[in-house]
Amino acid sequence: MSDPTARDDAYLTLSGRCRLGTFDLELTCSVPAGTTLAVVGPNGAGKTTLLRIIAGLVTLDDGVLEVGDATWDEPRAGRRLAPEQRSVGFVFQDGALFPHLTVAENVAFGLRARGVRRARATRVAREWLGRVGLAGRADARPGELSGGQAQRVALARALTFGPDVVLLDEPLSALDPQVRDEMRTVLAEHLASHAGVRLLVTHDPADAAALGDRILVLEDGRVAREGAADTVRPTGFRGSRSGGDS
Amino acid sequence: MAGDAANRPIRRHPDRRPGALVAVLAACALALCALPIVGLAWRAPWSALFTQLGRPGVRTALWLSLVCSVLATALSIVLGLPLAWTLARFDFPGRRVVRALAVLPMVLPPVVGGLALLTVFGRRGLIGQWLYAWFDITIPYTTTAAVLAEAFVAMPFFVVTAEAGLRSVDRRYEDAARTLGASRATTFRRVTVPLVGPSLAAGAVLCWARALGEFGATITFAGDSPRTDTMPLQIFLTFQDDPGGALVLSLALIVVSLAVLIGLRDRWLGALR
Numbered sequence: 001m002s003d004p005t006a007r008d009d010a011y012l013t014l015s016g017r018c019r020l021g022t023f024d025l026e027l028t029c030s031v032p033a034g035t036t037l038a039v040v041g042p043n044g045a046g047k048t049t050l051l052r053i054i055a056g057l058v059t060l061d062d063g064v065l066e067v068g069d070a071t072w073d074e075p076r077a078g079r080r081l082a083p084e085q086r087s088v089g090f091v092f093q094d095g096a097l098f099p100h101l102t103v104a105e106n107v108a109f110g111l112r113a114r115g116v117r118r119a120r121a122t123r124v125a126r127e128w129l130g131r132v133g134l135a136g137r138a139d140a141r142p143g144e145l146s147g148g149q150a151q152r153v154a155l156a157r158a159l160t161f162g163p164d165v166v167l168l169d170e171p172l173s174a175l176d177p178q179v180r181d182e183m184r185t186v187l188a189e190h191l192a193s194h195a196g197v198r199l200l201v202t203h204d205p206a207d208a209a210a211l212g213d214r215i216l217v218l219e220d221g222r223v224a225r226e227g228a229a230d231t232v233r234p235t236g237f238r239g240s241r242s243g244g245d246s
Numbered sequence: 247m248a249g250d251a252a253n254r255p256i257r258r259h260p261d262r263r264p265g266a267l268v269a270v271l272a273a274c275a276l277a278l279c280a281l282p283i284v285g286l287a288w289r290a291p292w293s294a295l296f297t298q299l300g301r302p303g304v305r306t307a308l309w310l311s312l313v314c315s316v317l318a319t320a321l322s323i324v325l326g327l328p329l330a331w332t333l334a335r336f337d338f339p340g341r342r343v344v345r346a347l348a349v350l351p352m353v354l355p356p357v358v359g360g361l362a363l364l365t366v367f368g369r370r371g372l373i374g375q376w377l378y379a380w381f382d383i384t385i386p387y388t389t390t391a392a393v394l395a396e397a398f399v400a401m402p403f404f405v406v407t408a409e410a411g412l413r414s415v416d417r418r419y420e421d422a423a424r425t426l427g428a429s430r431a432t433t434f435r436r437v438t439v440p441l442v443g444p445s446l447a448a449g450a451v452l453c454w455a456r457a458l459g460e461f462g463a464t465i466t467f468a469g470d471s472p473r474t475d476t477m478p479l480q481i482f483l484t485f486q487d488d489p490g491g492a493l494v495l496s497l498a499l500i501v502v503s504l505a506v507l508i509g510l511r512d513r514w515l516g517a518l519r
Contacts, residue, residue, distance in 0.1 A: 052421075055425050057421050082424070082430075083425050084424050084425075084426075084428055084429050089425070090421075090426075096418040096419055098422070099419075099441070100440040109426050109428070113426050114427045157426070158425075158426075161427065167425075
């Protein structure tokens with residue numbers, strides 16, 4: 001396959017802190033390539049902020065973020081890669097598909113932004129749409145898709161260019177129960193075939209157990225527990241059944 | 247698209263007609279806007295139409311009006327978009343003051359604006375004295391002055407509309423573009439501009455319309471000469487000794503602006519709907 005793929009030696013390590021207003025996040029975590037870290041915790045625990053730090057959408061105040069042998073963020077050394085310089089695929093909470101582009105153009109966006117020619121980018125995008133079971137919706141607008149379809153497109157869009165790190169922010173929370181099970185299967189399949197580092201934020205312990213190799217419980221901006229998925233019970237934190245995170 | 251979905255519930259809504267008071271007030275508003283145009287058409291000496299439009303000064307004025315208003319709009323977009331972006335997206339000390347300054351020309355009487363421009367760009371003005379001393383450039387009473395005067399008065403309309411549009415964009419789309427590998431410039435071009443396109447277009451049209459009608463600042467700063475007599479000036483000058491002719495010219499200006507607006511709607515604004 002000629003598609004760009006993730007490096008299988010992309011070990012992610014993050015040790016740092018970040019202050020946003022009165023909120024304070026300080027943690028250390030590491031994720032080896034080929035594994036999924038499920039981040040769980042109550043609303044406002046800092047789960048989404050953690051993903052945004054890794055993507056470069058929020059800056060660290062102090063600490064180091066490294067992926068493989070590259071430093072992505074190290075404020076003291078004055079080093080910081082812009083979001084577009086990081087090899088990251090971000091699946092946003094309810095897709096955040098560009099409403100003015102077709103589904104295929106959405107999926108091709110990452111390749112186009114990396115200088116891939118239109119014809120080739122479109123072909124790869126269509127292949128990916130086939131892989132997530134949406135080959136027939138390439139020319140649809142995001143507004144015409146159901147929640148589950150939009151989430152599949154968002155997944156395809158984040159994976160086309162073979163990012164070293166995949167970040168998923170509550171990819172299942174907005175879906176109906178039945179669609180949710182389906183999407184969980186799609187996610188499991190695509191995460192398993194992705195060679196890089198994966199982080200999945202969820203407030204649902206069942207999703208964390210099903211999709212994560214390891215589980216990290218975040219509470220009030222600190223790591224409360226961490227361990228292999230079969231040893232850490234992700235239940236019991238406050239508000240474990242409530243909605244999204246900000 | 248989302249627009250259609252948003253429209254649907256309104257059509258099914260039980261309130262099919264506005265209440266009596268709303269209808270009366272709305273009709274009065276419409277009358278206030280439309281009656282003067284009717285009056286203009288009623289009193290205009292139509293027989294003088296072709297002699298008036300044939301006057302060389304009139305054709306020059308019409309052309310000059312179009313050129314100056316388009317240049318002023320272009321200047322307002324080139325300078326106003328970065329200003330709108332800065333106001334919408336960055337938090338810095340004195341932002342409120344900057345915003346107030348940016349819309350100041352909207353509340354300033356245009357004559358005052360023209361005087362103010364003279365104090366800056368006049369031969370002995372703040373900047374004008376150096377332009378004159380170093381480059382032998384004089385701005386007042388030139389076509390450049392007419393364009394500057396129009397831009398001064400009209401730019402706030404673009405800045406205000408563009409800023410509101412930029413504020414309303416869901417930032418997650420821009421975040422998504424960045425994580426997908428698009429630089430800030432590419433994100434702006436391929437995501438932000440298409441999303442705020444209707445606001446930018448509306449702002450540009452408002453700005454152009456204001457520039458086209460600009461009179462006070464132009465006559466003060468650019469004066470009365472064949473290089474600066476735009477339609478509003480020409481109409482005012484004609485009015486001094488030929489009120490009927492002024493009516494005809496007014497109608498001509500109205501027709502031209504309506505033609506441009508309708509043409510834009512179909513060609514440019516229409517594509518964005």
